[in-house]
Amino acid sequence: MSSRIRARLGVAIAVGCYLLATYWVFTRSAPLVSQRPVTIRVAHWQIEKGPPEGLDAVIRRYEQLNPRVKVEQVLVPGGGPVYRQWLRSNLIGGTGVDLLEYGYWLDGMTDIPARYFAPITKEMLEPNPYNRGTPLEKVPWSETFTDGLIVQQVTAPVPGQFYAATLTEVSTRLFCNRDLLREITGGTKMPTTLKELRTLSAQVRAFAARTGRPVYTLAGSRDNANWLLQFLMQGAMMPLSQRNDRFGTLALNAWDELGHYLEGRWTYDSPEARAGLELMREISLNMKPGFLQSMRDAATQEFLRGDSLFIFAGTWDGTSLRTLASFPVDVIRFPQPTPDDPVVGKFYYGPYADGGGGTSMELYLNKQSPHPQEAIDFLRFASSIEGNQIFTDHSGWLPATRFVKVPESIQAYVTPRDCFTFGMPYTIIGSNVAASLDRNMHLLTGPVGSVDKFVEAMATVMPSAVRVDLQKEISNRFLAIRPQDLQITALGELARGTPEDRELPQSRERLESSQTQTEALIYQMQLQLARAGEEGSGRR
């Protein structure tokens, strides 16, 4: 082939490729520039099977209803370090997306809401327009959630203010490998009490010894163990929580428990705490040795391999477990203790709460969002009856909105109003306390561990961990209330200029009221810290 022909052929191929690419760009690919003038982004860490699909379906419907707005879903791995670093660095750099998932229990992140999230109280007190024509048509948005957004309120930087809308209700459940249960016991009868669980665990151990298979009653990991500890401690501590309930609210907040610790009203050496820890040790010995070195993914794989009969997990893992398992997965509630239980029976008040306490996958509005109205509008749709139904149907997660129909396949996740909780579980009450627990958990659950060793170690680290966490509670609240002075003044001045506007004085009054409540909390916490400093208490 002559060089002239080769050159022509080359040019022809290049022109052909160019024309093909042009055709592709204009006919097949997404437009280079969005035809929708507004783009909002929603970031979350729920990358398990279910939620991304659910949110995608919600977005598709929302975009049909709102041709002006494009919504993008940003998936960031894990509620762990990756998400934390991503969240903080983007917020500091002013590149945070419009709506962000956040959890009060995220380690070292308690200052985030006060610094970067905008309250949506005004909108929450008005009906959600997307509920028009439904039973929730005239109901304030905040009251359309199955829990009245109680967790959001309790953890809000300022009491009385709403900061987030939620998409799902979570509970903790025992997921069971039905085939393995039949192989071990010859039947499919599930345990309903701790006594029955103990009997079944003995059968599992005997089966493993007999067959030489490394089968355990519970799949183990640090995360799953932490969830179990929360459930057990919250239940075992109920009588003590009631004794310490000085305000008569029948529920203790994290800062209450931190303050009570400094006042010497509880320690991990308290009889109720010891009973809860004893039960935790007993149950955790049915997990694979060394499980504390694994994260939840390892426990999921252990369960999916058929190496454990149960996995104790949140319903957030439900869709993954049920779609990935090669065996039928049954869902039951964790067996409850009874008043005659040898370990915790003495402190039995009633069934321990295993869900129903609050809704989750909370999405917060970034203060720096360039499109706050559109972002709030999307939140409204996602948590309306229609939007949340779409989310539920496509995610396999429970709804957070009242009147949304729960599909038969996830009915077992619903927690009826039949169990008790008195607030926080004495574990995740502050990031330093939680980290101290994490560091010392091996002393409780390890093969040579014991309740005594754990209690002794915690007695050493808790006073300073509690102080630091309480200090953080105070400094976070200062962060929240200082800018409110500006808002209160602004609302006052605006109201003075437009006396006919009734909303302005009301907004101001609500902000003043919640600010006053926050300040009272600050002073109470400061007094608790000061007294503990004087008396050196918190070690009793």
Added chain:
Amino acid sequence: MPVPTPFPRRAPRWRWCLLLFVPLAAPASDDVRDAWRLVADHLNRDAAVRLSRSRESQTRARRLAEATVAIDAQPVTQERLRAAEAELAALAAGDDEIAAAAGYLRGRLYQVHFQQLDLPRAAALYRELADRQPRSHWAQLGLVKLGLLTLYALPEPSAPAERIAAAAALRPRLQEKELGRDLDLQLGRAVLFYGLPPAQALPHLLAADRAGGLIGQAYEDLIVMIGELSMRTGDYAQARAYFERYEREVSYNMRVVTVRRRLEELAALERAAREAKR
């Protein structure tokens, strides 16, 4: 050649009467109002920019807006706060609403904004404002803050019961219903925080409930608190009324399970009380 002015050189003798039509504090101009709107939406930086670019004259309203925005201008420095305080002090010398707002914000600077807080100074500023302009909203709000300082933070009085009595003495001066409610709520909670008899807290909490208007968790907590404290103090009828109200109005909260258990316990207590009477 003289510069033309919109007014005649010699104003009529009755010109002073025009002052009657000037409100005590002139309403904010467009730029200032826009800035306030931005502040209300948490956009303080944008508000500062709006004010700095404004060509409007330096009115008291604008000076208040600038001083307010400066309080939270990032990075917050003590120099800026001191400059804002000086401006607020100058504005507070008047007797209009702007003066009252400025006086209140001065108190707030000493109470929560300065690096070195000076709570007695904040309390003194709130007292001064309440004496000077007692009916102003800002003075009334200052009294609530003074109540909090008295309850928990000021060195004197130091005994809890005396603190509560001193804060309660402020209560009659609060004319605004919602602010009175907020102080009532804090008086009740302070009684319980200090471990004083719950019976002393109940009147304050009941007054807060009568005023109404609380929302969300604060409201839910108040209802359940009154129910529980009434039960503890033996007022079973009142306890029942509040627990039943909670059950009716807040059924979505898991706490309702405990409230139902309390109602069962209450029934047993009521029975025992009836039998004891026989």
